[in-house]
Amino acid sequence: MSGSVRPAPSAWRRAASLVLAAGWPRTRAGAADFRLLLLQRAASQRFLPGAHVFPGGVLDAADYSADWLGLFAPHHGPPRFGLGPARPAAPAPAPPVVTPPAEAAALPEDVAARICAVREAFEEAGVLLLRPRGGGAGAGAGPGCARAAPPDLAAWRARVRGDARRFLQLCARLDCTPDIWALREWSAWLTPALVGARRFDAVFFLCCLRQPPPVQPDGSEVVDYQWLSPPEATRSFASEKIWLAPPQFYEVRRLDNFTSLSALHKFSLDHALEGTERWLPITYLTADGRIQLLPGDELYIHDSSFLEKILSTEKTTDEVMKEGQKFHRIVIYSNYTYGIYVTVESKDKQMYPKTFVGSKSHL
Structure with missing residues (x-):
C-alpha cells in the first residue's frame, strides 16, 4: 500500500443534510412503513450533478444570527434552546480547516445547523418544518407533521434563495420557529480528498413525520424527487434509475435495518443521546x-x-x-x-x- 500526497486541503464548509422519513402504507407484510425523500439535483449543478440526495446545503451566516434569539424567546433560549444537555463535540479524524460564519455566531453550532437543514428543505423542496412559537420542545414526542406551505410559496422561496436572512422573516410572519427539536443527530461526513476542491463537513439529521408532506422542487437546484423505502432506493440505484453518492448510499443501507417508522424514531432518540462521530x-x-x-x-x-x-x-x-x-x-x-x-x-x-x-x- 502506498500513498500519493495531495496538496493541503481547501477549507471544509459547514453543511447540514436532512434525512426525511415519512410514514407510508405497507405494500406487503414485512415491508417498511416509511419512505425517504430523495431530491434529484439539476444536471447543471457543480456538486453532485444529477444525483439523488437528501435535502441540505451549506450553513449561512444568517443561520447563526442573533436575530433568531427574539423569535425563539421567551419560550426557548440560549444556551441549549430546549435541545437538552450539550454532548461533547464529535472529534474529527484530523483537524479540519473550517470556514467560519461571516459574522460573530450568536447560536451554537448544532442549533445553526438545524436551522440550515430546515431552511434548505424549504428552499429545495417547499417543505416547511416549523412549530408555532411557544410550542413545547417535545423531546420524546412521536413523529410530527410538516406545516402547510404558504400560498405565496414561490415568492418566498425566491426571497430566501436570494438572501437566507429572509427565512427568519418568513418564520416571523407565520409566528413559528424552525422545528429544531424534531431533528435528531444521525451522522456526520467529511468530504474525502479524491472528490476534489469542494470539501464539506456535513452533519446529517433525521426527522420522522407521520405522513409525507407535499413536495415542490424549486426547478433550479432540484428538478425532481422520489419517496423511496431503503430497499426501493437500493434497487433503483442498482438499475441505474437514480444515482447516489457513497455517503447517501451508506445511509440508505443503514436505514434498511428498520421496517417500522416508530422503531426508527425511537432509535433516533437514543442514538442522538450518544453524540455523532465525524467520519473522513x-x-x-x-x-x-x-x-x-x-x-x-x-x-x-x-x-x-x-x-x-x-x-x-x-x-x-x-x-x-x-x-x-x-x-x-x-x-x-x-x-x-x-x-x-x-x-x-x-x-x-x-x-x-x-x-x-x-x-x-x-x-
Whole structure:
C-alpha cells in the first residue's frame, strides 16, 4: 500500500443534510412503513450533478444570527434552546480547516445547523418544518407533521434563495420557529480528498413525520424527487434509475435495518443521546476500482498525516478484499455498483449497515 500526497486541503464548509422519513402504507407484510425523500439535483449543478440526495446545503451566516434569539424567546433560549444537555463535540479524524460564519455566531453550532437543514428543505423542496412559537420542545414526542406551505410559496422561496436572512422573516410572519427539536443527530461526513476542491463537513439529521408532506422542487437546484423505502432506493440505484453518492448510499443501507417508522424514531432518540462521530473516508485506489475506508477498518490509518493522501495499490479490489478480515468500507466497483462491507461491531447506540454486495454481473 502506498500513498500519493495531495496538496493541503481547501477549507471544509459547514453543511447540514436532512434525512426525511415519512410514514407510508405497507405494500406487503414485512415491508417498511416509511419512505425517504430523495431530491434529484439539476444536471447543471457543480456538486453532485444529477444525483439523488437528501435535502441540505451549506450553513449561512444568517443561520447563526442573533436575530433568531427574539423569535425563539421567551419560550426557548440560549444556551441549549430546549435541545437538552450539550454532548461533547464529535472529534474529527484530523483537524479540519473550517470556514467560519461571516459574522460573530450568536447560536451554537448544532442549533445553526438545524436551522440550515430546515431552511434548505424549504428552499429545495417547499417543505416547511416549523412549530408555532411557544410550542413545547417535545423531546420524546412521536413523529410530527410538516406545516402547510404558504400560498405565496414561490415568492418566498425566491426571497430566501436570494438572501437566507429572509427565512427568519418568513418564520416571523407565520409566528413559528424552525422545528429544531424534531431533528435528531444521525451522522456526520467529511468530504474525502479524491472528490476534489469542494470539501464539506456535513452533519446529517433525521426527522420522522407521520405522513409525507407535499413536495415542490424549486426547478433550479432540484428538478425532481422520489419517496423511496431503503430497499426501493437500493434497487433503483442498482438499475441505474437514480444515482447516489457513497455517503447517501451508506445511509440508505443503514436505514434498511428498520421496517417500522416508530422503531426508527425511537432509535433516533437514543442514538442522538450518544453524540455523532465525524467520519473522513480514506480513498484507496486499486487496480480496477476504489475503496473508501471508514474508521474501524483494518486499513484505516488514524495518523493525520495520512488522511490527506490517496492510498493506492497494484492489486485488484478482489485481491485486497481476500486479504482482509476487519472491514468498515465502501467498495466502488463502478458508478452504479457499490459494496458495503462491515465486520466491525457497533458500539454504544450506533448502528452500521449490514454487509451488502451489489451485483457485478454487468461489469
